[in-house]
Amino acid sequence: MTKSKKSFKLFLFVLPGIILILIFHYLPLWGWSFAFFQYKPGRSLLDSVFVGLDNFQQLFGNSIMRRNLGRVLLNTFGIHFLGYLFTPLPLLFAVLLSELKNTKFQKFVQTVTTLPNFISWVIMFSLTFSIFGTSGLINTVLSDMGSDLQVNILNTNKHVWLIMVLLQQWKSLGWNAIIYFAAIAGLDQSIFEAAAVDGASRWQKIRYITIPQLIPTYFVLLIMSIGNFLNTGVDQYLAFGNALNMESIEVLDLYVYNLGIGSGQISYSVAVGIMKSIVAVVLFATANGVSKAVRGTSVF
Amino acid sequence: MYRKKHLSDKTADFILYLVFIIIALICIFPFYYLLICTISDSKAVDLGQVLFLPKNVTFRNYIEVFQVQNLFQSFLVTVARTLIGTVGGVLASAYVAYFFTKENMWGRKFWYRFTIVTMYFSAGIIPVYLNMRMLGLLNNFWVYVIPSLVNVYNMILIKTSIESMPAELEESAYLDGAGYFTRFLRVVLPLQKPILATVALFSAVSHWNDFFSTKLYITDTSLYTLQFQLYEFLSQISSAAEQLNTADALTSITPTGIRLTLTAIVIVPIILVYPFIQKYYVKGIMIGAVKG
Numbered sequence: 001m002t003k004s005k006k007s008f009k010l011f012l013f014v015l016p017g018i019i020l021i022l023i024f025h026y027l028p029l030w031g032w033s034f035a036f037f038q039y040k041p042g043r044s045l046l047d048s049v050f051v052g053l054d055n056f057q058q059l060f061g062n063s064i065m066r067r068n069l070g071r072v073l074l075n076t077f078g079i080h081f082l083g084y085l086f087t088p089l090p091l092l093f094a095v096l097l098s099e100l101k102n103t104k105f106q107k108f109v110q111t112v113t114t115l116p117n118f119i120s121w122v123i124m125f126s127l128t129f130s131i132f133g134t135s136g137l138i139n140t141v142l143s144d145m146g147s148d149l150q151v152n153i154l155n156t157n158k159h160v161w162l163i164m165v166l167l168q169q170w171k172s173l174g175w176n177a178i179i180y181f182a183a184i185a186g187l188d189q190s191i192f193e194a195a196a197v198d199g200a201s202r203w204q205k206i207r208y209i210t211i212p213q214l215i216p217t218y219f220v221l222l223i224m225s226i227g228n229f230l231n232t233g234v235d236q237y238l239a240f241g242n243a244l245n246m247e248s249i250e251v252l253d254l255y256v257y258n259l260g261i262g263s264g265q266i267s268y269s270v271a272v273g274i275m276k277s278i279v280a281v282v283l284f285a286t287a288n289g290v291s292k293a294v295r296g297t298s299v300f
Numbered sequence: 301m302y303r304k305k306h307l308s309d310k311t312a313d314f315i316l317y318l319v320f321i322i323i324a325l326i327c328i329f330p331f332y333y334l335l336i337c338t339i340s341d342s343k344a345v346d347l348g349q350v351l352f353l354p355k356n357v358t359f360r361n362y363i364e365v366f367q368v369q370n371l372f373q374s375f376l377v378t379v380a381r382t383l384i385g386t387v388g389g390v391l392a393s394a395y396v397a398y399f400f401t402k403e404n405m406w407g408r409k410f411w412y413r414f415t416i417v418t419m420y421f422s423a424g425i426i427p428v429y430l431n432m433r434m435l436g437l438l439n440n441f442w443v444y445v446i447p448s449l450v451n452v453y454n455m456i457l458i459k460t461s462i463e464s465m466p467a468e469l470e471e472s473a474y475l476d477g478a479g480y481f482t483r484f485l486r487v488v489l490p491l492q493k494p495i496l497a498t499v500a501l502f503s504a505v506s507h508w509n510d511f512f513s514t515k516l517y518i519t520d521t522s523l524y525t526l527q528f529q530l531y532e533f534l535s536q537i538s539s540a541a542e543q544l545n546t547a548d549a550l551t552s553i554t555p556t557g558i559r560l561t562l563t564a565i566v567i568v569p570i571i572l573v574y575p576f577i578q579k580y581y582v583k584g585i586m587i588g589a590v591k592g
Binding site: 131 | 309312313316317319320323324326327328330331333334337346348351392395396399400402404405406407408411414415418420421422423424425426427428429430431435446447449450452480505508509510511512515516527530531534559560562563566567570571574575578
């Protein structure tokens with residue numbers, strides 16, 4: 001067999017996989033055309049009126065549309081920025097847990113704190129409801145103690161961003177710490193020994209040796225997460241959203257879903273989706289470029 | 301001087317132990333609370349009598365939860381999609397990964413990028429929905445399985461792992477006259493068990509936990525998954541109907557009882573499988589992180 005024939009045969013082997021990718025990831029792009037028509041559900045696209053860029057203009061020109069878009073963008077940004085404030089937490093968690101030299105205890109804590117990462121947001125909601133709901137554990141205990149105080153975090157429009165971020169932390173702190181544990185395990189022990197000889201205290205070793213060596217990992221993870229800025233997913237917000245908190249919980253992805261599937265405004269929701277996809281790619285390319293400049297490697 | 305430092309180290313250790321025990325308790329307590337509520341008398345739960353220990357232990361909830369319409373059917377659908385989706389997904393991703401390690405493939409660089417771009421670029425929820433509709437996958441069991449067969453992230457993990465395998469292993473099989481398929485099945489797959497286990501765990505959990513595809517693509521109740529049943533149940537009771545709990549307290553089983561038991565049933569398989577695969581996923585995360 002000649003070389004080129006063999007190389008094409010290899011391509012034929014992988015072709016079924018590429019076809020699947022094509023059908024489920026590239027073919028949906030034809031749906032973008034809906035943004036340029038006045039599409040009504042139940043009708044065919046061919047019967048719909050071609051409106052060009054009208055839908056896009058409406059998004060910015062129509063004051064209600066513009067306000068909604070501004071609101072969901074604010075929610076998306078607010079939840080993300082608040083989340084960034086917590087990003088040093090997994091690092092701290094790993095550093096402090098590694099200080100305890102009892103491996104059995106370390107393993108136990110890791111196992112227990114990683115578990116919540118594996119449950120869905122629907123279950124998260126059910127558990128939160130049991131503990132923080134109006135007739136949940138905390139409110140029962142409070143009223144048993146004769147307190148008038150009522151905890152209400154699920155049916156309120158107050159502090160929604162913070163509550164969502166704290167729930168995310170409960171779910172993923174242990175999981176996010178794993179990478180730092182592995183990094184700490186890989187640190188060169190001779191540096192610590194040298195520091196000990198020089199009389200460095202435990203705190204000094206953490207402050208001047210461990211943490212500085214973890215900072216590059218921290219920044220790489222941070223940069224890559226900025227590339228995913230707009231992709232919040234909908235699971236959490238769909239599970240926790242209700243009529244009372246929708247104003248603050250509706251993120252961009254959920255808005256697109258509600259607009260398209262909920263109120264059947266396919267054309268508008270596709271227009272919003274297109275802009276989101278484009279901004280997401282720009283963000284990703286930027287993050288990738290920064291990552292390339294900072295650590296010399298990138299996804300592409 | 302030295303003694304004093306030693307003592308303060310001990311105090312620091314003590315505080316750290318305390319902090320981590322509290323964190324561990326915060327993580328585990330909701331699961332414990334859920335369990336004791338499901339095995340307690342439903343009325344006692346509704347009246348707020350179950351706090352830290354079960355009351356009037358009974359397993360009726362676990363029998364009566366099957367009053368929920370189509371629950372057993374949903375269980376079968378969930379198990380089927382998790383099994384077929386995981387086995388099929390791992391095999392398909394490993395298959396594609398294996399061929400992408402072959403450097404002399406025609407257009408390899410292009411096709412590889414063509415594939416991984418999809419991790420960062422999506423046409424959007426609605427266009428994907430319209431596409432599924434066009435393909436006839438709405439209200440179709442296979443919508444759970446086929447679109448996620450080749451998972452790009454898992455594919456990268458497996459590819460990285462195959463690349464770190466000594467090439468001689470495959471070469472000797474090649475010299476024995478084994479073709480690509482035989483080498484993939486007989487040499488590569490058996491040697492990649494750890495990464496395949498990791499990927500299988502990720503994929504099984506995401507199949508088991510998924511409720512959004514049901515919400516988006518399925519209206520036929522016989523195709524509902526357990527997670528979606530729970531979601532439906534929760535969205536019915538969460539808004540204004542919270543007071544219904546006490547109104548219904550006369551019947552033997554209350555919405556709270558059903559909700560909690562449904563939640564427990566959905567969590568249990570994850571907790572059972574989790575300790576066995578735990579040792580694998582750290583490896584998976586590391587490879588994933590290195591690759592960005």
